[in-house]
Amino acid sequence: MLTRRELIKVGSATLLLLYLNQLALGQDAEEVFPQGVASGDPSQRGVVLWTRVNPKVHARKRKDLLLQLSEDPSFRKFSTFRVPASSIGPHRDYTVRIDLQGRLSPGTVYYYRFVYAGVKSIVGRFSTLPQRARELTLGFVVCQNYSDGYYTAYKHLAQEELHLVVHLGDFIYEKIYGPPRVPGRAVGLPSGERVCINIEDYRHLYKVYLSDPNLKLARALHPFVHTWDDHEFLNDCYYDHQRGVWGYFVEAHPVGNDRQRILQLRQDAIRAWVEYVPARVQLNPKDPDPLRWIRLYRDFDLGGLAHLIVLDERSYRERPPCQGRFGVEGCPEQHKTSMLGKEQFRWFKDKLLEGEHGWKVVANSVQFSRSLVDGKFGSLDAWEGYAGERQAILDLISKGGRKNLLLLSGDRHAAMVAEVPDSYDRPSRVLGAEFLTPALSSINALEGGWWKRSWPQYATLEDYERAETSQNPWIKYLNMRTWGYSLIKLSPDRVETTLLSVNKYDEEAQKRVMARFEYSQGELRRKEVNL
């Protein structure tokens, strides 16, 4: 929570809203709307708005839900949208999603709140995307295991002045890894299992994660654009195209190898995600082809300045090739496998070439850059396991003479900044930059000690980091000992990315700038940070 001193120090409109909302979080609003409010997928003319009504309150009152929308934070004038009581119910776990596509004006700040039986929710805010933008700032986050740490980073993210937040996945963790790392963050599943086995388990996790006031405030104050990674469904999952079902590496999972049970689990995971994440995605849950149940990949025109391309890197990918996936030597098959699947790959290539000189900002989930240390690849679960497809993407950009690729990545639970060369075998020029944001709260390499399994020759993590950066010249910054969030400021001729560190063990921790980089026309430069 914000302290009074912090408030007085900054005193912006954002903070005032934050403060008023924090007061509301302790009152009736919290009882009626326990998971707060959220907005997502803003466009020039619309947005998706979200809330959830407490089922106990709804059982007692059976009222319609009202949405009030205003350009004025004090709501002197507002438009009202009505959601009938009959459409709120267990079929969507009492969540409500309103798509205002086509009803809003470009480049406008809106305030909204829900009203149920006379009780007002906290106030949410979003801005529609501008028609023409000169400058835009995006936040990006990933990996927020609730029981691994506090969401102090979200408290700081909530206070940033942003156009939107890109969430790169692992919004929930489907597996309970053990006791919580901080007091008060224990998570159990309704089924009593250690891993989600049905829709109630997934729904429960979203509710637990959204009980956090800092996450609720960040969702209220910024529109989010989400992709997912594996943990919204199944750890390290891939698609077995021959069997027509997802495969996974979790040992002794209760669903076992039974195709029907895994497909049912997939339906459950998709349903819960769609219920709790405000995204405008295509759904065809009755399609005989499981790969058509959801189409999550989509794109956004950021006011002509940039093109945000959101990828789905977990639904279509083939099984990672070779023996082992982490810290291994690799094999020729890694040049033949597909991460994106045929249709998405075709779509992605079209999107990369669309338009002229604007930035191509890709919500990319898993690391794109090669990390090869003493002859072993860091992870074949990331793009290195799909190196042929990666090279085809680089060739496409390279042939067009473009240098406008900006990859926002996560998954690794580390902060990293890298040039994107035209080839990792024979790099000759730079086509863009990759920015990996650290986990918001999930366990990092220092806590997990992962590097020791494959590289015991490095006694400390710092030694390993030095080896990785010196052996992979495109990597310009690597920090595997941190947590936090990142910001990217886009302008027509350059971008500036700031990686921020926030200690997840401390609910009052301050944010700290770890590193700042500027990218322009094939040149990535580290900038001085004045603390």
Ligand SMILES: [Fe+2]
């Ligand atoms: Fe993660």
